[in-house]
Amino acid sequence: MADPRGFLTTGREEWPRRPVRERVRDWDEAPVPGALLPIVRGQAGRCMDCGVPFCHAACPLGNLIPDFNCLVARDDWRAASERLHATNNFPEFTGRLCPAPCEAACVLAIDRPAVTIKNVEAAVADRAWEEGFVPPRPPDRLSGRSVAVIGSGPAGLAAAQQLTRAGHTVAVYERDDRIGGLLRYGIPAFKLEKHHLDRRLGQMLAEGTAFRPSTAVGRDLDAARLRARFDAVVVATGATTRRELDVPGRELDGIHQAMEYLPLANRVREGDLETSPLSAAGRHVVIVGGGDTGADCLGTAVREGAASVTQLDIRPRPGAERDEDAEPWPTYPQVYRVSAAHEEARDLGRAPAADVDARLFAASTLRFDGDAHGRVRALRLAEADAARRPLRGTGRTLPADLVLLALGFSGPDPHDGVIDGLGLRMDPRGTIARAPDFSTGVPGVYAAGDAARGASLVVWAIAEGRAVAAAVDHHLTGSTRLHTPIGPYDR
Numbered sequence: 001m002a003d004p005r006g007f008l009t010t011g012r013e014e015w016p017r018r019p020v021r022e023r024v025r026d027w028d029e030a031p032v033p034g035a036l037l038p039i040v041r042g043q044a045g046r047c048m049d050c051g052v053p054f055c056h057a058a059c060p061l062g063n064l065i066p067d068f069n070c071l072v073a074r075d076d077w078r079a080a081s082e083r084l085h086a087t088n089n090f091p092e093f094t095g096r097l098c099p100a101p102c103e104a105a106c107v108l109a110i111d112r113p114a115v116t117i118k119n120v121e122a123a124v125a126d127r128a129w130e131e132g133f134v135p136p137r138p139p140d141r142l143s144g145r146s147v148a149v150i151g152s153g154p155a156g157l158a159a160a161q162q163l164t165r166a167g168h169t170v171a172v173y174e175r176d177d178r179i180g181g182l183l184r185y186g187i188p189a190f191k192l193e194k195h196h197l198d199r200r201l202g203q204m205l206a207e208g209t210a211f212r213p214s215t216a217v218g219r220d221l222d223a224a225r226l227r228a229r230f231d232a233v234v235v236a237t238g239a240t241t242r243r244e245l246d247v248p249g250r251e252l253d254g255i256h257q258a259m260e261y262l263p264l265a266n267r268v269r270e271g272d273l274e275t276s277p278l279s280a281a282g283r284h285v286v287i288v289g290g291g292d293t294g295a296d297c298l299g300t301a302v303r304e305g306a307a308s309v310t311q312l313d314i315r316p317r318p319g320a321e322r323d324e325d326a327e328p329w330p331t332y333p334q335v336y337r338v339s340a341a342h343e344e345a346r347d348l349g350r351a352p353a354a355d356v357d358a359r360l361f362a363a364s365t366l367r368f369d370g371d372a373h374g375r376v377r378a379l380r381l382a383e384a385d386a387a388r389r390p391l392r393g394t395g396r397t398l399p400a401d402l403v404l405l406a407l408g409f410s411g412p413d414p415h416d417g418v419i420d421g422l423g424l425r426m427d428p429r430g431t432i433a434r435a436p437d438f439s440t441g442v443p444g445v446y447a448a449g450d451a452a453r454g455a456s457l458v459v460w461a462i463a464e465g466r467a468v469a470a471a472v473d474h475h476l477t478g479s480t481r482l483h484t485p486i487g488p489y490d491r
C-alpha cells in the first residue's frame, strides 16, 4: 500500500467531464483531456491493498487492481502498465467503457465511495501509449500452425492478439469494411474515440496479425473451406439478433433498430457519409429500451440536434420497488447510473417528457400511431406494474417522429453462413453451443464472446478472447502458457 492513510485523507474524485454545452457540439469523449493525470495518483493511493481483494475477484479479467493502484500511487507507470497488460489486452477500451464491477466490489464502498479503479486503468493505459511502454510484441518463433478468427470485436481481437503472440499465424475475418466490431460501429465516439482502436490495430499488425475486412464468412467465403485451410477457427461473430417490439404500428416508417441508427452516425464520423439518412435533427425522438445502447442513441440524437428525446425504461424508477427481474445487460453492478448522455439531454432541456435524467421509468409501449403517409407520429404508452404489464388508466402519448428500439440482442443470426457452414449447434438460449473449454463439438472450431455468451460487456469479450486463445493454443500444441482468467486453462 503506497499510502496507508490515503483512503482517510483523500476523497473520491472522478475524471471531470467537459461542460455539457461544449461537448454536445463535437463527438469527442466527454472527460476533460489532461484532467485525470493531476488527480489520479491521489485516487490510486486510496486503495487499501486488501488482503482479499474483492475488486480483483469481481473483474472478469482478474485485473491485478491493488498492484497497479499501488504502482500508480508510487509514480511507477511502466510497472503499472506491465501489471495491467498482464491480464488485459485493451485497457484503454475497458478504462472508458466498463461498468466497473470492480468498483462495486471495492471494500471501501462498504462505508465510503469506492476507489476510481476505472479511471486509474484509463490513466495507466493512456500513459503507457504516450511513454512507449506498449511496443508490438511479435513472437520469438512461429509455431507453423494457423488460426482463422471470424469477427473483429473485442473477443476476436483479444483472441487474435494472444494467439499471434503465442506464435500462431492468425487472420481475422470481418464482414464490415473496418475492423473493430461494436467498438467501431456500435459504440459512439463520445464514449470511445476511434483512434484508440486504430492504435491497437497498428500494434497487432506489427505483431503479425492479418486483417481481412469486407469478408463475410459464409457469404463471400465458404466457411467449410476456411475451416479446411486453417488448423483452428475461432467464431467471435457477436450477438446480432435484435429483440423486437411486437406492438401495433411497428411497421410504420421512422421506427428503427438502434443498430440501424448508431452505425450510420459512426459512419458520418468516419467520413463515409455527409449526414446520416436517419439523422435525429429536428425530430422528436423516443428510444425504447433503458440500457446502454439506448443511452448511446440518446447522446447521438442530442448531438444530431433532436427537437426532443426521451428514453423509455420498462424497469421501475430507481428507489421504487426493487427490480428482481433486471435486464440481462448490464447485469452488474445493479446501480442507478447517470451516463454523460443522460446528463446532456437533461441539462439541455431536450427531454421535457422525462421523469428524471431524460428517462421515463416503468414505461410500457402500447402502440405507435402514424400519419396518412405511413410515418410514425406518436407513441402511446402506459405505466407498467411490477410484472411489466400496463396499468389501466395510465395511458399517455408522446410525440415521436423517430423511434429507436434498443431492446437488446439474443445471440448470433442462426441462419448466418458461419453457423450452417461449419455445422455449429445452437443452445436453447439462441447462442452457439460450446463446451466449458470453448470447443463447439466441431473439431478445431471454438466460439467466444457475445456469439456464445449472449450479449454482454467489452470486459467479458476480452476475457473470453483470452480464454479461447488458451484453449486453441492447448489444442494446437498440447499445452499453453497463455494467461486466461476463465475456462479450464485459467491461471
Ligand code: FAD
Residues within 6 Å of the ligand: 097, 098, 099, 150, 151, 152, 153, 154, 155, 156, 157, 173, 174, 175, 176, 180, 181, 182, 183, 186, 187, 191, 215, 216, 217, 218, 236, 237, 238, 239, 262, 292, 293, 296, 416, 417, 418, 448, 449, 450, 451, 455, 456, 457, 458, 459, 461
Ligand atoms: P462484436 O463486438 O459484436 O463483434 C462481432 C464482429 O463479428 C462484428 O464486427 C461483426 O460484423 C462480425 N461478424 C459477424 N458475422 C460475421 C461473418 N459471418 N463474417 C465475418 N465477420 C462477422 N459494453 C461495455 O462493456 N460497455 C459499453 O459501454 C457498451 N456499450 C455498448 C453500446 C452498444 C450500442 C452496443 C450494441 C453494445 C455495447 N456494449 C458495451 C456491449 C459490447 O460492445 C459487446 O459485449 C462486445 O462488443 C462483444 O464483443 P464481441 O467481440 O463478442 O462481438
